[in-house]
Amino acid sequence: MKTAPHTEHELDVVLDRKETLADDVVRLTLRHPDGLPLPAWEPGAHLDLVLDNGLTRQYSLCGDPRDSSVLQVAVLREEDGRGGSRYVHDGLPEGRRLRIRGPRNHFPLVEAKSLLFIAGGIGITPILPMIERVAASGGEWRLVYGGRTRSSMAFREELETRYPGRVEIQPQDERGLLDLPALLAEDETDADTAIYCCGPEGLLAAVEELCAKRPSGSVHVERFAPKEGTDGGPRAAFEVELARTGTVLEVPAVRSILDVVEESGGSVLSSCREGTCGTCETAVLSGTPDHRDSLLTDEERDAGDTMMICVSRSRTPRLVLDL
Incomplete structure (x- = not known):
């Protein structure tokens, strides 16, 4: 059985440097306040920032x-967001201490004969260390990077300079939207190429649709907002049994498992509470989850041995969880 990965680290760090990378994009460099090593991570990992304004963002x-x-x-300022990015840009000075959780990785880099990276805007951030890893190993890869304008595209000059011939920059104001049908028109049965995509929901949904017939496990996307339609379907009450204590709790139709467990006094790590960050991932010992997250692959959903308890529910009268 798969053991659900929980947050391994929670510690305070210092914002050592804050620099502008592109229009409305800043990079934060974080250090340990005592100069100690920070947690190890692999390409594709993300980090929780616990901000002074009460928000936690990934x-x-x-x-x-x-x-x-x-x-x-790297953080994109989003004027229409919930305030996290505005706080990072306007209210987080160099030298400030802040808490981090993680790193955790639901977007790991897999081995493949070749890799196609597709980035939209700030979606370049998890892909950048992937490219560096693959390039260092001599692997075959290509990046197609779209953005609103050249000046809005973080790391653009660095990528063009370091990897000539491998990187295709496509600012929307110059070339329009990425021509995904043409880009993905290769053999739909190709199992040798892994596709990685990160960016706005429209881009991710289009890539998934165009790659629907490709081999399972060959397409990888990462979201930081819930996928449309993930929380649909009927909502009925059910029971959860916390295996470590034997406690049985009723989860009403209008409440989440996470809310009910916390209300009972249980301690569960959580962050986004919308099924996108993976912090609350919990092992399922018995029962069938009704997955409503935006993280798990089809294979992981079918296995049914782990779930995001902040949004997902149950298809059976009772779930037994490793809590």
């Missing part, structure tokens, strides 16, 4: 996994 790590002295994230 950002992809975009630095060098080999450098344990710092952790780096």
Whole structure:
């Protein structure tokens, strides 16, 4: 049985440096306040920032996994967001202490004969260390990177300089939207190429639709907002049994498992509470989950041995959880 990965680290760090990378994009360089090594991570991992304004936000790590002295994230200012990015841009000065949780990785880099990376805007951040890893190993890869304008595309100049001939930059104001049908028109049975995509929901949904007939496990996307339609379907009450204590709790139709467990005094790590970050992933010992997250693959959903208890429900009268 798969053991659900919980957050391994929660610690305070110092914002050592804050620098502008592109229009409305800043990079944060975080260090341990005592100069100690920071948690190890692999390409595709993300980090929780616990902000002073009461918000917790997830950002992809975009630095060098080999450098344990710092952790780096890049943050896009979103005026229509819930306030996290505005706080990072306007209310988080260099030298400030803040808490981090993680890293955790639901977007791991797999071995493949070749890799096609598709990035939209700030979606370049988790892909950057992947490219560095594959390039260092001599692997075959290609990046297609779209954005609103050249000046809005973080790491653009670095990518063009370091990897000539491998990177295709497509600003929307110059070339329009990415021509995904043409880009993905290769053999739909190709099992040798892994496709990685991160960016706005429209891009992710289009890639998934166009790649629907490709071999299972060959397409990888990462979301930081819930996938449309994931929380649909009937909502009925059910029971959860907490295996470690034998406690049985009723989960009403209008409440989440996470809410009910917390209300009973149980301690569960959580962050986004919308099925996108993976912090509350919990092992299922018995019963059939009704998956409503935006993280698990089809294979993981079919296995039914883990679930995100902040949004997912049950298809059986009772679930037994490893809590």
